[in-house]
Amino acid sequence: MSTNSYASSHPAHHILSVLVQNRPGVLARVSGLFARRGYNIFSLAVAPTEDPMLSRITIVVDVESAPLEQVVKQLFKLVDVVKISELDPRRSVERELLMATVRVPAEDRAQVVELTNIFEGKILAVGVEAITVSLDGSPDKIDDFEELLRGYGIVELQRTGRVALPKLDKEARLKAVKHGKAS
Amino acid sequence: MTQKITGAQALIRALELENVDTIFGLPGGCILPAYDPLLDSPIRHILVRHEQGAGHMAEGYAHVTGRPGVAMVTSGPAATNMVTPLCDAFMDSIPMICITGQVPTTAIGTDAFQECDTVGITRSVTKHNELIMSADDIPLMVRQAFHIATTGRPGPVLLDLPKDVLQNSMTWHWPSDKEVLDSLPGYKPVSKGHPRMIKEAARMILDAKQPILYAGGGILKARAADALRELAELIDTPVVTTLMARGAFPDDHPLCLGMPGMHGNATAITAMQKSDLLITLGARFDDRITGKVATFAPDAKIIHVDIDPAEQGKVRRPDVPIVGDCRLVIEEIIKAIKDLLNGGEKQQDISAWKSRVSGWREQFPLYYPTNEPGEALKPQYCLEQLRDGAPEGTILCSGVGQHQMWSSQYWKFNEPYTWVNSGGLGTMGFSVPAAIGAKVGRPDRTVWAVDGDGCFQMTAQELVTASVERIPIKVAILNNSYLGMVRQWQEMFYEERYSEVYLSPELPDFVKWAESMGCIGIRVESPEEVQPAIEKANSIDDRSVVVEFRVDAGEKVFPMVPAGFSNDDVLLHPDQNNRREFLR
Numbered sequence: 001m002s003t004n005s006y007a008s009s010h011p012a013h014h015i016l017s018v019l020v021q022n023r024p025g026v027l028a029r030v031s032g033l034f035a036r037r038g039y040n041i042f043s044l045a046v047a048p049t050e051d052p053m054l055s056r057i058t059i060v061v062d063v064e065s066a067p068l069e070q071v072v073k074q075l076f077k078l079v080d081v082v083k084i085s086e087l088d089p090r091r092s093v094e095r096e097l098l099m100a101t102v103r104v105p106a107e108d109r110a111q112v113v114e115l116t117n118i119f120e121g122k123i124l125a126v127g128v129e130a131i132t133v134s135l136d137g138s139p140d141k142i143d144d145f146e147e148l149l150r151g152y153g154i155v156e157l158q159r160t161g162r163v164a165l166p167k168l169d170k171e172a173r174l175k176a177v178k179h180g181k182a183s
Numbered sequence: 184m185t186q187k188i189t190g191a192q193a194l195i196r197a198l199e200l201e202n203v204d205t206i207f208g209l210p211g212g213c214i215l216p217a218y219d220p221l222l223d224s225p226i227r228h229i230l231v232r233h234e235q236g237a238g239h240m241a242e243g244y245a246h247v248t249g250r251p252g253v254a255m256v257t258s259g260p261a262a263t264n265m266v267t268p269l270c271d272a273f274m275d276s277i278p279m280i281c282i283t284g285q286v287p288t289t290a291i292g293t294d295a296f297q298e299c300d301t302v303g304i305t306r307s308v309t310k311h312n313e314l315i316m317s318a319d320d321i322p323l324m325v326r327q328a329f330h331i332a333t334t335g336r337p338g339p340v341l342l343d344l345p346k347d348v349l350q351n352s353m354t355w356h357w358p359s360d361k362e363v364l365d366s367l368p369g370y371k372p373v374s375k376g377h378p379r380m381i382k383e384a385a386r387m388i389l390d391a392k393q394p395i396l397y398a399g400g401g402i403l404k405a406r407a408a409d410a411l412r413e414l415a416e417l418i419d420t421p422v423v424t425t426l427m428a429r430g431a432f433p434d435d436h437p438l439c440l441g442m443p444g445m446h447g448n449a450t451a452i453t454a455m456q457k458s459d460l461l462i463t464l465g466a467r468f469d470d471r472i473t474g475k476v477a478t479f480a481p482d483a484k485i486i487h488v489d490i491d492p493a494e495q496g497k498v499r500r501p502d503v504p505i506v507g508d509c510r511l512v513i514e515e516i517i518k519a520i521k522d523l524l525n526g527g528e529k530q531q532d533i534s535a536w537k538s539r540v541s542g543w544r545e546q547f548p549l550y551y552p553t554n555e556p557g558e559a560l561k562p563q564y565c566l567e568q569l570r571d572g573a574p575e576g577t578i579l580c581s582g583v584g585q586h587q588m589w590s591s592q593y594w595k596f597n598e599p600y601t602w603v604n605s606g607g608l609g610t611m612g613f614s615v616p617a618a619i620g621a622k623v624g625r626p627d628r629t630v631w632a633v634d635g636d637g638c639f640q641m642t643a644q645e646l647v648t649a650s651v652e653r654i655p656i657k658v659a660i661l662n663n664s665y666l667g668m669v670r671q672w673q674e675m676f677y678e679e680r681y682s683e684v685y686l687s688p689e690l691p692d693f694v695k696w697a698e699s700m701g702c703i704g705i706r707v708e709s710p711e712e713v714q715p716a717i718e719k720a721n722s723i724d725d726r727s728v729v730v731e732f733r734v735d736a737g738e739k740v741f742p743m744v745p746a747g748f749s750n751d752d753v754l755l756h757p758d759q760n761n762r763r764e765f766l767r
């Protein structure tokens with residue numbers, strides 16, 4: 001069964017956390033660099049940070065590390081990019097949100113509710129023949145949940161793509177790809 | 184100062200404050216408001232005949248002056264006509280400011296007349312671009328544009344100005360340096376090299392037995408020619424100058440090996456290949472230099488100095504990467520070497536290496552078979568004559584093709600900023616407008632454009648601009664009736680199956696065409712006519728001259744490292760091939 005699972009099929013993924021100036025066109029500049037070099041962005045999440053002048057783009061990329069270095073350096077050259085960190089998946093917390101509408105007759109609904117409760121998800125809406133649930137959590141957990149839901153018949157599914165921050169334990173730190181900024 | 188002016192007035196005032204003396208451009212609907220205050224400005228506007236010409240003129244101007252060239256055009260088709268020069272400037276790191284008109288902000292996104300997504304289209308061919316949505320932002324955006332275009336690795340910056348933004352009134356404010364820097368938190372080019380890396384480079388240089396200085400266009404961008412010369416002489420090490428770096432080190436200097444690469448000379452190619460240390464200065468291991476990367480300079484350690492960190496390790500992983508401005512870094516390396524020498528360290532004896540290099544130079548000079556009486560004129564001969572007849576300090580521009588390679592090979596560039604060509608993009612049609620821009624930038628110099636018959640037909644109409652604006656340049660067309668470079672590849676790699684490369688021996692009539700554009704036209708068909716024609720051209724100062732040389736179509740550029748070949752397998756001129764064994 002095909003799923004959106006990233007973690008299972010690509011154990012060595014890269015998470016780039018890119019701090020950019022919150023301006024029109026920034027996302028196009030960033031994503032354009034990946035497209036031009038033929039890289040597939042696996043997921044991408046953008047939102048303003050605590051400083052409204054800045055946005056954080058979290059990009060999960062589907063590449064080996066050597067060519068990634070070139071993209072990261074090219075990203076640095078974008079005038080609107082303020083900082084780039086590569087997050088080590090072992091040393092960061094990753095979260096993602098899934099929303100799904102599952103087709104389920106009223107008599108089987110309890111099974112989906114139970115599944116959602118086991119995963120500590122939420123019931124967002126209930127209809128006669130369908131139910132909409134949500135779950136936030138680690139991407140692995142979301143993968144599992146999605147796979148189990150598929151058994152019932154997913155009508156619509158939306159995942160946000162992951163966001164990540166470094167872990168707060170002692171060793172955790174942003175592995176800054178580079179301190180200085182490129183020209 | 185809370186004086187109200189229009190966005191257009193602010194734009195022109197901002198350009199004046201950035202010391203712009205010339206704008207190359209052509210007006211139209213959306214940029215109209217900016218052309219009105221231009222009438223009252225001391226800035227000279229040069230009205231081109233095609234926007235691509237404006238772009239290449241701005242490039243030529245920037246090449247020879249080191250200051251950003253400025254082009255201004257309208258929206259839509261004018262903006263798309265600028266894509267080629269922008270990409271050309273981007274590939275060759277030329278500082279350039281391009282101002283485009285845009286439909287009014289209220290019409291953006293409605294497919295209005297002459298609307299196009301200029302910032303979207305040009306995003307990947309500019310160092311930076313901006314759509315300016317408010318007249319109040321104009322001064323800051325102009326200052327940012329000049330700062331970005333000229334610092335770090337230089338490049339083109341485009342500002343897209345909607346018509347209403349130009350018409351609206353604004354409160355003039357000229358931002359301070361600090362305001363500009365604070366507004367660009369993500370732009371901090373590094374110019375000083377890392378001290379530890381510089382020490383390491385110095386030590387590696389003294390330890391090398393077979394060093395080569397590999398000088399690229401970055402030397403010229405950083406105005407580091409003097410520093411390079413000092414370094415070369417200090418360590419007595421031969422220098423190769425890439426196509427972008429011709430003139431960065433004097434060709435008549437005993438340490439100069441000239442151009443390496445696809446059509447470089449055998450000595451420069453081989454010296455890099457056999458070297459044990461490539462001291463790489465503002466060069467980027469372009470595929471035209473390395474040949475097959477896997478076999479490029481296999482025994483060489485690499486010192487790589489470049490202001491752009493993305494060049495480090497892009498093609499070849501350096502042993503000592505140094506991010507910084509070439510001039511500052513070379514000066515630091517010189518100091519570090521002197522410190523080591525003063526501390527009693529010695530440089531390796533490189534005399535055996537140098538005599539090996541000299542051996543190659545003796546065995547493999549640039550070569551072409553000379554004209555026999557009655558034979559067709561050799562293009563290389565024309566270039567030698569042009570070179571020998573050129574007044575001191577002449578600036579040479581070229582198009583793209585065989586004539587470009589012969590220009591680079593046969594000219595003697597003894598001064599920086601005397602060579603203007605399209606290296607990275609290889610843009611046919613570059614030379615005539617670039618030469619016009621160069622002449623505007625350096626009116627005191629003679630400017631020759633060496634062009635192909637194919638290239639000339641792409642942008643020749645700018646000679647009308649040259650005549651009307653009284654910018655006298657000289658053009659030498661090496662007319663081989665062919666898209667010669669493509670013909671050469673078809674001859675060598677497609678079994679002489681010539682497909683769509685034959686132009687015409689008679690059409691156009693270049694002399695009449697030149698005359699119709701207000702130039703003097705001269706046709707040269709035999710070797711005896713070459714010198715008098717060049718003398719005549721050099722004696723004319725009040726208008727442009729076009730000399731058409733009818734040259735041998737069969738002549739090929741040698742040496743050659745065909746695409747995908749190893750530099751070890753460089754193809755020599757067939758007449759030199761019997762000496763191949765000396766290339767060890």
Ligand SMILES: Cc1ncc(C[n+]2csc(CCOP(=O)(O)OP(=O)(O)O)c2C)c(N)n1
Pocket residue numbers: 582583584585586587609610611612634635636637638639661663665666667668669
């Ligand atoms: C705009 C553009 N189109 C096509 C090419 C491919 N191209 C490279 S050299 C060349 C032939 C140039 O012919 P000409 O100007 O007569 O110069 P020659 O090689 O004959 O000296 C062509 C078509 C190019 N470099 N630029």
Ligand SMILES: [Mg+2]
Pocket residue numbers: 635636637661662663664665666667
């Ligand atoms: Mg030709």
